Amino acid sequence: MASEAGEGSTAGMDDYETLISTTDVELLKKAWRNEKAAPEILRFETSLIQRIRGQIQLMEENIEEFAGSGIDPLTVSLYQMDLDRTQYLFRSYLRIRLQKIEKYMFHISKNPEVQSRLSEQEKGFARRCADDMERHLEESVLSKLPDNYQDTVKQSIISEESDMRFSWF
Amino acid sequence: MYGRKACQLVKELASGEKGQLTPYNSDLFDQVIAECSQHHLELQSLIRKMQEEGLDVQTTRNADHYGALIHHLSLVRNKRCLMAYMYNRAEIIRSLIWKVGPVLPQQIQEKLSHTEEEYFKKHSGALQSYMSRLDLDLTVDMVPPKDPYIQVRVLDDIGVVLSDDKTTNFARHSMHFLKRTDAEQFISRGLMEELTS
Numbered sequence: 001m002a003s004e005a006g007e008g009s010t011a012g013m014d015d016y017e018t019l020i021s022t023t024d025v026e027l028l029k030k031a032w033r034n035e036k037a038a039p040e041i042l043r044f045e046t047s048l049i050q051r052i053r054g055q056i057q058l059m060e061e062n063i064e065e066f067a068g069s070g071i072d073p074l075t076v077s078l079y080q081m082d083l084d085r086t087q088y089l090f091r092s093y094l095r096i097r098l099q100k101i102e103k104y105m106f107h108i109s110k111n112p113e114v115q116s117r118l119s120e121q122e123k124g125f126a127r128r129c130a131d132d133m134e135r136h137l138e139e140s141v142l143s144k145l146p147d148n149y150q151d152t153v154k155q156s157i158i159s160e161e162s163d164m165r166f167s168w169f
Numbered sequence: 170m171y172g173r174k175a176c177q178l179v180k181e182l183a184s185g186e187k188g189q190l191t192p193y194n195s196d197l198f199d200q201v202i203a204e205c206s207q208h209h210l211e212l213q214s215l216i217r218k219m220q221e222e223g224l225d226v227q228t229t230r231n232a233d234h235y236g237a238l239i240h241h242l243s244l245v246r247n248k249r250c251l252m253a254y255m256y257n258r259a260e261i262i263r264s265l266i267w268k269v270g271p272v273l274p275q276q277i278q279e280k281l282s283h284t285e286e287e288y289f290k291k292h293s294g295a296l297q298s299y300m301s302r303l304d305l306d307l308t309v310d311m312v313p314p315k316d317p318y319i320q321v322r323v324l325d326d327i328g329v330v331l332s333d334d335k336t337t338n339f340a341r342h343s344m345h346f347l348k349r350t351d352a353e354q355f356i357s358r359g360l361m362e363e364l365t366s
Contacts, residue, residue: 084314084349091310095267098299098307102263121302128295136259136288141251144202146209146244155245 024051025086032093041100041108044119052090059083097122105129171208171243175201175250182257190261193282198251205247212240262289266296270308270358309353320364321345321352327360 031045063083066076101108101122108114109130118126134152142150148157178197185191215237219226226234262285265277271293273281281289300307327339337345339355344364355361 081314081316088310088313091305091307094303094305095307098296099267103260121299124302125295125299128298129292132288132291132295133256133259135291136284137252137255139287140255140282140284141248145205145248149205149209149244149248155248156241 024048024055025089028052028086028089028093032089032096035093035096041097041104041114041117043117044097044122046119049090049093049119052086056083056087056090059086098125101126102129105133171204171239172246172250174204175247178254179250182254188261188264190258190265190277190280192280193258193285195282198254201247201251205244208240208244208247212237212244215240258285259288263292265289266293267308268357270354271297308357311353311357314349316349318346319349319352321347321356321361322364323355323361325360327355 027045027048031042031048035042059079060083063076063079066079067073097118101118104114105126108118108126115123115126137152138150142152149155151157174197178194178201181191181194181197215233216226219229219231219233219237224231262281265273266289269277273289278286296307322344323339323341326341329336329338339345339361345352352361352363356363
């Protein structure tokens with residue numbers, strides 16, 4: 001987001017500067033970049049996300065006010081674009097994490113260290129993902145196989161370890 | 170040759186376009202399952218034969234043992250192929266939820282088995298539940314924004330839509346100047362197209 005000092009001295013501009021703390025958006029950008037580049041899921045930025053949510057809401061309200069108060073429509077649309085970009089980063093950050101959870105659902109469910117990096121809601125989502133997938137595999141494949149071969153993680157009942165070693169387990 | 174059908178099934182996965190599903194091959198799938206049952210029967214009869222001959226099943230290494238081993242290994246190989254087939258299709262199904270939304274168009278739905286349709290619904294529900302807990306729709310805003318408003322042309326008759334504080338009639342071929350986030354849901358379903366002139 002723009003960090004230059006306001007050209008005019010309108011109260012709107014000053015409020016804008018204080019409301020959208022540039023540091024938070026920079027932090028969000030950094031977190032988003034990290035998440036996008038990292039192959040595994042990183043620690044959830046709980047406090048940052050909470051702050052950004054609040055700021056986005058505040059900014060939305062302000063823009064509505066500005067739009068009605070006769071401030072130059074070009075200025076309003078610039079603030080709007082700025083807000084759109086922050087919202088995109090915010091949504092994309094959460095989306096990337098969800099897609100990683102979908103990809104590694106079994107690894108996550110068996111690995112408490114990785115689980116500790118998820119938010120509470122993400123943990124719930126991860127659990128449902130793994131359950132749904134297990135149910136799906138059981139119904140479509142495992143229940144039709146002979147007894148002794150119906151386990152998801154062991155090749156058969158005589159296996160000593162979880163040797164159904166798919167790349168996601 | 171054992172395992173050939175299962176191999177064919179897995180090859181079908183590779184034959185489809187990346188990110189697209191091939192129709193669910195229930196015939197081939199059932200044939201592989203039948204092969205597995207067959208292997209199991211043979212395996213059991215060989216083990217029984219060894220037991221009737223008074224041999225220790227755990228330690229004896231005769232022709233029957235190796236025969237049983239081959240059956241066991243083929244069975245396990247088939248199991249691995251079947252699970253890979255289902256798992257990879259499920260992965261594509263999940264990606265469809267992000268691309269197309271919670272309702273699948275008819276031509277995609279035809280390619281799914283019954284269990285896969287169930288899985289689609291369940292996973293869609295899990296996603297919806299997460300989004301509603303956060304009170305956030307994560308299926309919009311899929312590309313970085315360039316303009317807050319875009320011009321769109323309506324491709325299919327959508328009819329009258331209520332948005333914010335006004336109602337607009339999205340008749341076929343009409344052009345509108347919309348907020349990007351509002352238009353996105355229609356564009357992703359192919360009902361509108363963006364005019365990038």
